[in-house]
Amino acid sequence: MKKLKSILETIHKKNPGENEFIQAVSEVFETISPLLNDDDAWLDQRIPERMAEPERVISFKVTWVNDQNQVQVNRGFRVQMNSALGPYKGGLRFHPSTNLSILKFLAFEQTFKNSLTGLPLGAGKGGADFDPKGKSENEVMRFCQAWMQEAYKYLGHFIDIPAGDIGVGEREIGYLFGAYKKITNRFEGVLTGKGLDYGGSFLRPEATGYGLVHFAQNMLESINEALEDKVCLVSGAGNVSQFAIEKLLEEGAKVVAFSDSSGFIHDKEGLDEEKLAFLKNLKNIKREGIEGYAKKYKSAKFHKGSNKSIWEIDADCAFPCATQNEVDEKHIEAMIKNKLILLAEGANMPLTQKAIDAIQASKILYGPGKAANAGGVAISGLEMTQNRMGRQWSKLEMEQELRIMMRNIHTHCIDSIRQYDLKEGDYLTGANIYGFKKVGKAMIAQGVV
Structure with a gap:
């Protein structure tokens, strides 16, 4: 217009x-x-x-x-x-x-x-x-x-x-x-993400990565699919990536690649609990690059720099969890060629606008970050509630709350898609309309302030 x-x-x-x-x-x-x-x-x-x-x-x-x-x-x-x-x-x-x-x-x-x-x-x-x-x-x-x-x-x-x-x-x-x-x-409770001993919440470190996988599972269920046995790519090697990999393994998926600023690892055999623990120690304790992973495991190859892209690897699901604009339209073309089923964003705006245009025109299920990676702020919101109440909920309670909230977010997107007769699976437009409408109604109700 x-x-x-x-x-x-x-x-x-x-x-x-x-x-x-x-x-x-x-x-x-x-x-x-x-x-x-x-x-x-x-x-x-x-x-x-x-x-x-x-x-x-x-x-x-x-x-x-x-x-x-x-x-x-x-x-x-x-x-x-x-x-x-x-x-x-x-x-x-x-x-x-x-x-x-x-x-x-x-x-x-x-x-x-x-x-x-x-x-x-x-x-x-x-x-x-x-x-x-x-x-x-x-x-x-x-x-x-x-x-x-x-x-x-x-x-x-x-x-x-x-x-x-x-x-x-x-x-x-x-x-x-x-x-x-x-x-x-x-x-x-002026900050969230605090340590458990001084007002922090169970599941806060895991929340964004776990929530991302829960949202992806909901997306796949909508087309009668599941994460089990799906080959997955996860960019990044920080907090979100590590816990996304952890939850993907729990759901029976096979994670074959991850990355950091130095390059990416392709492990054809896939990660397991032992390999993930090594990666966490490498990044969180030693604070080193991921090249050491390839030196430890013979099934893995380290690709330095950007001559080759992690997104060119044949896979079923992709989870960009590193930073903004890390995926361009050429990467989407490679994913389409490899018949990728789903891409869900763990990072904020990891796709360029041309990449978004390309994936929206494709058959790939696309979960935008504002919906797919909202698990972190959802648990942060519950940490705020706990601080105000002066109590702490259990890890099991928080895991249940996270699953419910990610399912609700998925439902909000689907409801908007149906209400406005959008293209089936258009989570981007569904999420944008729902969010704009909710915030906009509150702004109108509060006057011109």
């Missing part, structure tokens, strides 16, 4: 050079025409423009001292995107590539992801252009303390609750939480 095209052009002009953010906004807005055509209120109330504009963008200097007693300067951020459904909720990313465009795209995507969970969660995202890799424990601690010294005034139990993301795991969350507690003199 002409009006939507005009809106996108205006957003593009207002956010020059922010390619990731424009990509995320365009991907959503270009799919919601059936909803906008159904009710003039969306455009009359200017909901698309309001939803694409962050409620608050915070940028600040982070100064700290390294082990050589040298002053370091980084840039910190917090994007508080939308609070229509609840307090701002979303992860922190510590990585050299972190910039405002990436964080705005992640926060915008988070708006829809959080709404799909059914929990009272707004959306935000933050972080810094700091790289934890190669830093000592003391350097990571000092940086986290310095970041929180600036950010704490914008956070709170019922205001904004960050979590982890790339470069921010339980270690960093612990340092951030300790700094917040000391600065504010308050012990409250």
Whole structure:
């Protein structure tokens, strides 16, 4: 529609050079025409423009001292995107590539992801252009303390609750939480992903990877298939990838490939519990690259760099769990040629727009990240609830809740597909329409604020 095209052009002009953010906004807005055509209120109330504009963008200097007693300067951020459904909720990313465009795209995507969970969660995202890799424990601690010294005034139990993301795991969350507690003199659930001993939740580390597999299983069930005996590719070797592999093995799937920034491993025999334990030790304890896996296991071959792609391997299911725009249209062409059945996103926006166009035009079942990887924020939301109640639910209870929420998210997508007579299996449009409608209705109900 002409009006939507005009809106996108205006957003593009207002956010020059922010390619990731424009990509995320365009991907959503270009799919919601059936909803906008159904009710003039969306455009009359200017909901698309309001939803694409962050409620608050915070940028600040982070100064700290390294082990050589040298002053370091980084840039910190917090994007508080939308609070229509609840307090701002979303992860922190510590990585050299972190910039405002990436964080705005992640926060915008988070708006829809959080709404799909059914929990009272707004959306935000933050972080810094700091790289934890190669830093000592003391350097990571000092940086986290310095970041929180600036950010704490914008956070709170019922205001904004960050979590982890790339470069921010339980270690960093612990340092951030300790700094917040000391600065504010308050012990409250201001961060999720905490250790179990001080307010954390069972299943939080596993949630995104496990939830991804649960969602994929629901997708396959819709076409009378199952994960058992399916050959799977999983990009990445971090937290999401590791637990996705773990759950895939539990479901009887065969995982034959994974990757990190140095390249990818192709293990024709597939991973098992022993191999996965070795991978976890390699990445989490030794903090080394995955090449050591191929040195340990003769069935595996390490492909260095990007001359060959993990997505060219013949498989049934693909789970991109590394970073944004890691899959392009040529990779989708290879997957189509290899007769891939399903692709579900463990990372946020891992497909380029051309790749999305290609997979949407194919017969491959496509699970967008806002739906497929929502398990992490779903369990984070339950951690918030536990903190407010002053109690802790068991791992079994959390696993049951995660399965239910991922099934509900799948149902929300299917309901939108049927309500608006969309192409069968169009989870992307179904998720976008459901999320936009839920957040938009709350915004209209709360007035022009």
